[in-house]
Amino acid sequence: MTLKINYHLKNRGAWWIDLLFYFALSLLAAAVLCYFIFSAKVAIQKKDIKELDAALESVGTNQQKEFEKTVFDYQRKINDFTxxxxxxxxxxxxxxxxxxxxxxxxxxxxxxxxxxxxxxxxxxxxxxxxxxxxxxxxxxxxxxxxxxxxxxxxxxxxxxxxxxxxxxxxxxxxxxxxxxxxxxxxxxxxxxxxxxxxxxx
Incomplete structure (x- = not known):
């Protein structure tokens, strides 16, 4: 009778240990999954920013860009002269x-x-x-x-x-x-x- 009780207690302890192990394992898996999700979002946002920068650079004709450059050059010269x-x-x-x-x-x-x-x-x-x-x-x-x-x-x-x-x-x-x-x-x-x-x- 004593042996059966001891065996039953051991089995109950092993069940709680297994439960804690699988719970910790699931938390680790969730953390890894979140990491990959956030990494993917960051990569997508960086790609969007690059596309926006490229779109801004393409705005305006070459003549307008040259005019802008000329204006900035004159502004710098005026500041130096002042x-x-x-x-x-x-x-x-x-x-x-x-x-x-x-x-x-x-x-x-x-x-x-x-x-x-x-x-x-x-x-x-x-x-x-x-x-x-x-x-x-x-x-x-x-x-x-x-x-x-x-x-x-x-x-x-x-x-x-x-x-x-x-x-x-x-x-x-x-x-x-x-x-x-x-x-x-x-x-x-x-x-x-x-x-x-x-x-x-």
């Missing part, structure tokens, strides 16, 4: 300002402008040390010049004073309103060009 024009206006403003602040016995042969930092590196010649000192003093008193950070000078071979100067400009000078003001001052009182060489990094 940026160049703004930079030219800024440089012209600095030139006009420096010319108005430069004494008659001072000449610049190099002018390097860093618009981002507002630094202006200059080198040139002065008649003598007294003329250079007056020029530096005038720069220091100007409201649009914040400070002079580098100053070196020596007597050149021609007897003139060679100098190097670094000037930090006030950010106000970069304002478009200042450019309009400077242009009006230059037209009212034009000065000679004393800046012989200009470099903008």
């Amino acid at each position: 940026a160049l024009l703004k930079n030219h206006q800024f440089v012209s403003t600095i030139f006009s300002f420096m010319e108005r602040q430069t004494f008659f016995n001072i000449w610049f042969d190099k002018f390097t402008l860093n618009k981002r930092d507002g630094d202006v590196d200059m080198s040139g010649e002065a008649d003598n040390m007294a003329a250079l000192a007056r020029q530096v003093s005038a720069f220091e008193k100007n409201e649009y010049i914040k400070k002079i950070t580098v100053l070196s000078s020596k007597i050149g071979g021609s007897g003139m004073v060679d100098f190097n100067l670094n000037v930090l400009m006030d950010p106000k000078i970069f304002n478009p309103a200042f450019a309009v003001l400077e242009d009006s001052l230059v037209q009212a009182s034009p000065s000679s060009n004393k800046i012989l060489n200009y470099n903008a990094p």
Whole structure:
């Protein structure tokens, strides 16, 4: 009797194990089936997108496409020219300002402008040390010049004073309103060009 009960219990345990096994197997099969279904849908959608792209590219005649390309080229050139024009206006403003602040016995042969930092590196010649000192003093008193950070000078071979100067400009000078003001001052009182060489990094 005891053996029959044990056998019956073992069979009942094996039945539950079989049920769990087949249930897990069916879940795995369902997951694999879902994976293949979703993969097929993704592939179909990618194919549809490619077909739509091809259809969009084929819209319009060759003449229309050429016209579109020409319009885009002109737009790019206009944008480049606008940026160049703004930079030219800024440089012209600095030139006009420096010319108005430069004494008659001072000449610049190099002018390097860093618009981002507002630094202006200059080198040139002065008649003598007294003329250079007056020029530096005038720069220091100007409201649009914040400070002079580098100053070196020596007597050149021609007897003139060679100098190097670094000037930090006030950010106000970069304002478009200042450019309009400077242009009006230059037209009212034009000065000679004393800046012989200009470099903008």
